[in-house]
Amino acid sequence: MTVSLSRRAFLTRSAILGCSAAASPLLTPISLAAAPWDQRLVVIILRGAMDGLDVVQPYGDPSFPGLRRTLSAGPAAGALDLDGFFALHPALAPLYPLWQANDLGFVHAVSTPYRDKRSHFDGQDLLEAGTATLGSAAGRDGWLNRLLQSVPGIEAETAYSIGHDNMLLLTGAAPVANWSPDISLGLSPQAVRLAELVMHDDPLFRDAFAEAQMLSGSMQMMEENTMMAGGEMSGMATMTQPPKGKAKGIDLIAEFTAKRLKADTRIAAFSIGGWDTHDGQQRALPRALGQLSQAILTLKAELGPHWKKTTVLAMTEFGRTVRENGTRGTDHGTGGAMLLAGGAVRGGRVYGDWPGLSEADLYNRRDLMPTRDVRAYAAWAMRGLYGIQRSVLEQTVFPGVDMDSDPGILR
Amino acid sequence: MTFDPILAEKRFGYGLSPRLAAPDSVADILTRLQEPDEIAVRFQVEPFSQFRDRMHRAQSIRKEFRELRGTEAGKALQKQLKLVKKDARQQHRHWLVQTMLRRSWTRDGFRERLAAFWADHFTAQGKAGLLKRGTTPYIEEAIRPHLSGRFADLLYATTTSPLMLHYLDQENSMGPDSRRAQKRGIKAGLNENLARELLELHTLGVGAPYSQGDVRQLAELLTGLTYSAQDGTKFRKDFAEPGSETVLGKTYGGDQPGLDDIRAVLEDLAAHPATAHHIASKLAVHFVSDTPDPELVRVLEQRYRDTGGDLTQVYDALLTHPAAWQPEPSNIKLPDEFIASTMRALAIDPQVFSAIEDGDQHEKHVIRLFLKPLQLMGQPWQAPLGPDGWAEEDDAWLTPQGLSARIDWAMSAPAKMRNPLPDPRHFVTDALGRWAPEPVRFAAKAAENRRVGVALILASPAFQRK
Numbered sequence: 013m014t015v016s017l018s019r020r021a022f023l024t025r026s027a028i029l030g031c032s033a034a035a036s037p038l039l040t041p042i043s044l045a046a047a048p049w050d051q052r053l054v055v056i057i058l059r060g061a062m063d064g065l066d067v068v069q070p071y072g073d074p075s076f077p078g079l080r081r082t083l084s085a086g087p088a089a090g091a092l093d094l095d096g097f098f099a100l101h102p103a104l105a106p107l108y109p110l111w112q113a114n115d116l117g118f119v120h121a122v123s124t125p126y127r128d129k130r131s132h133f134d135g136q137d138l139l140e141a142g143t144a145t146l147g148s149a150a151g152r153d154g155w156l157n158r159l160l161q162s163v164p165g166i167e168a169e170t171a172y173s174i175g176h177d178n179m180l181l182l183t184g185a186a187p188v189a190n191w192s193p194d195i196s197l198g199l200s201p202q203a204v205r206l207a208e209l210v211m212h213d214d215p216l217f218r219d220a221f222a223e224a225q226m227l228s229g230s231m232q233m234m235e236e237n238t239m240m241a242g243g244e245m246s247g248m249a250t251m252t253q254p255p256k257g258k259a260k261g262i263d264l265i266a267e268f269t270a271k272r273l274k275a276d277t278r279i280a281a282f283s284i285g286g287w288d289t290h291d292g293q294q295r296a297l298p299r300a301l302g303q304l305s306q307a308i309l310t311l312k313a314e315l316g317p318h319w320k321k322t323t324v325l326a327m328t329e330f331g332r333t334v335r336e337n338g339t340r341g342t343d344h345g346t347g348g349a350m351l352l353a354g355g356a357v358r359g360g361r362v363y364g365d366w367p368g369l370s371e372a373d374l375y376n377r378r379d380l381m382p383t384r385d386v387r388a389y390a391a392w393a394m395r396g397l398y399g400i401q402r403s404v405l406e407q408t409v410f411p412g413v414d415m416d417s418d419p420g421i422l423r
Numbered sequence: 424m425t426f427d428p429i430l431a432e433k434r435f436g437y438g439l440s441p442r443l444a445a446p447d448s449v450a451d452i453l454t455r456l457q458e459p460d461e462i463a464v465r466f467q468v469e470p471f472s473q474f475r476d477r478m479h480r481a482q483s484i485r486k487e488f489r490e491l492r493g494t495e496a497g498k499a500l501q502k503q504l505k506l507v508k509k510d511a512r513q514q515h516r517h518w519l520v521q522t523m524l525r526r527s528w529t530r531d532g533f534r535e536r537l538a539a540f541w542a543d544h545f546t547a548q549g550k551a552g553l554l555k556r557g558t559t560p561y562i563e564e565a566i567r568p569h570l571s572g573r574f575a576d577l578l579y580a581t582t583t584s585p586l587m588l589h590y591l592d593q594e595n596s597m598g599p600d601s602r603r604a605q606k607r608g609i610k611a612g613l614n615e616n617l618a619r620e621l622l623e624l625h626t627l628g629v630g631a632p633y634s635q636g637d638v639r640q641l642a643e644l645l646t647g648l649t650y651s652a653q654d655g656t657k658f659r660k661d662f663a664e665p666g667s668e669t670v671l672g673k674t675y676g677g678d679q680p681g682l683d684d685i686r687a688v689l690e691d692l693a694a695h696p697a698t699a700h701h702i703a704s705k706l707a708v709h710f711v712s713d714t715p716d717p718e719l720v721r722v723l724e725q726r727y728r729d730t731g732g733d734l735t736q737v738y739d740a741l742l743t744h745p746a747a748w749q750p751e752p753s754n755i756k757l758p759d760e761f762i763a764s765t766m767r768a769l770a771i772d773p774q775v776f777s778a779i780e781d782g783d784q785h786e787k788h789v790i791r792l793f794l795k796p797l798q799l800m801g802q803p804w805q806a807p808l809g810p811d812g813w814a815e816e817d818d819a820w821l822t823p824q825g826l827s828a829r830i831d832w833a834m835s836a837p838a839k840m841r842n843p844l845p846d847p848r849h850f851v852t853d854a855l856g857r858w859a860p861e862p863v864r865f866a867a868k869a870a871e872n873r874r875v876g877v878a879l880i881l882a883s884p885a886f887q888r889k
Contacts, residue, residue: 059808060809110560127632129623129629130619130635131619131623131629168844176824177819178818178822178825182734190822190823190824191823192799193823194799195799195824195828196831197827197831202870202871203870203871203878203879208874209832209866210860210879210882210883211868211884214861214884216755216821216884217884219888220821220823220825221826224826224827227823258660290592290614290615290616291595291614291616337613337615338596339592339611339612339614343615343616352503378635
């Protein structure tokens, strides 16, 4: 029950601050200690297994064209050449300027230690747990939470899990905020007191409610501050800018993420689904890629000057078969790709040791051979961003990972 | 730790109703389950075979349209197609209401819970077009008639259902050496999605000893299994991989590929000890606790194996086990259970919905009352992210945002369905029976108005756990 543990820790803190903050409009902003770092990290989990070979197409590999019949035909079919060997899926064209500005990069032929069963659900659990094997479900925590556990001075809003799913990635003993931008909780002070009373004896309810009260309160405060700041700058800006429609879906998530990162939050995570392209991949994949590129562009636009200090890692549970299947899609595979973005990354290149695609180079004669543990790249990112000790990364955050040499993915 | 009528309604049904008597024994629950499905007659839902007529109609219109593109007649056809789609969408909203009303007014809550449990175990959804509206008809036809029969029959019905064949991409899968693939060249072939999920999710479970080779062989064995809007499920010999396949060491098929081979492999998968364990664990987790007593799982598993997967027998083993009747409420209701049990406790009059004659109005009402709130609670209606369905773990649901969405709904929705709202001091007993904890009784009394009083009762852990 690691979640309730973390919420208990949270509750102690929020009790000191006054956990009915939202109920009291007179209370001045909730005081949170400054975050321990300035660097921002966003982890996006791509659920469903992204086809790395279609997103970053190794069109320079002589074996590749024979493996894909309708998919991944490289620059000849509209993909954008990256470096003479790899080409970017056309649906990511909106991100191409970022590539040119060295704000976008990729890592290829990587995977978690998960092998052979190729189950989405175990694969995602392992990706988020950051461990080498799947232990029992009880008491599991996520690698981003273990990172937080290793750092003193973490506050409830240092890390944010955003959206409607409770991500294992951030679950654990360290305090983490969970929220979704489309939720509001407007209760009268009397209703809040009574709700606290009915939930008091059930820790899971009590702590979730306390956190909800505090987050929705701090959210309101933030909105009001933004509105006031806008007002002071006179009507100029608002008149010249077209009125912005209410953001929806992934825009709303990315916009909210950026807002938190501009305030006290330093680490945020959310997920994007839609990558399980067994059938008609040419139709299905651009939808998911559109979401991903929209999320990154919104982050960049909203973060403004903070983009320079931002690292985005987009990771998936495993790659897909090198061969196209019989229904113009791909089935579950092993090695895949990770996306890097942000002003803090050294983009403009595809990292990794390319294993080749001839029959003998493949994993089980069907999948891209992973040549490095994807966790090693994430570990090096955290080492560079936050100065976390190598021993902590190798033993606690990613138990058993071999970080090996620094791939230099950060500027 | 023995049978209790209130617990029976909460844990194995959709909660207490002020208007309907709870079952008085385990035998009573099981007897009700064997009786005719009267609630399905009262609140009807279209079975898939009928839903298929809609698909067929849309297909015919599209076909005709291709000839008449750009003409006035073509325009009329486009309009017709739009209406077919709109009608299916509005029916989909209506079926949501019907599902909730069944749960609210049934005397046989266990049947409704089982329908939802198996619909989740065999998650299927449409990915495009009209099929997006087909989930309730799928449940009605492939799942509901088999709730208390053999697991193998349920497995066969779901595996061969058009919606499942569509959802897990079986419909276009062809043997690499099939006649059809040979004719179409290298562009046609195998898709292993259904085969993998059959083993991993529907039968053996991911921990069981099967290999990538078994997935592949099963995928080849399944080739030929497809459907059309006109005929429903069918076996296309020209799609089928010639020769035999070996799954988990047993050889199936041969010269005359057909549905019999598929029936045979599904029977064997249903009878596999790993399947017995997988199904036993899932039932125990869903109905009793996230961390069920291992002894309970063992007993269910044993009964499954002893009876060849007779589901009524397995339910009997569940309901007669003391661990099933631990008095402390445990699992948290899923959002759709929370909504249904609220409607049941409030005895929502079906006329609230049937009286809205205008389709657009009705649709708006359903979106506001159910579709949008379910999404905010983390459970968009019939749209889980993957074929593994919804999470069972309590903390997947009781996030700050999830709880806020529940409270928000509890504050606003009841008053839109029942006017005036009941007196909270009485409603607390309607909803929680004699178990109502003192703080909840106090809150019901102290609330500033009825609306808040009712909401606080619904928000309480005593109501949200089962």
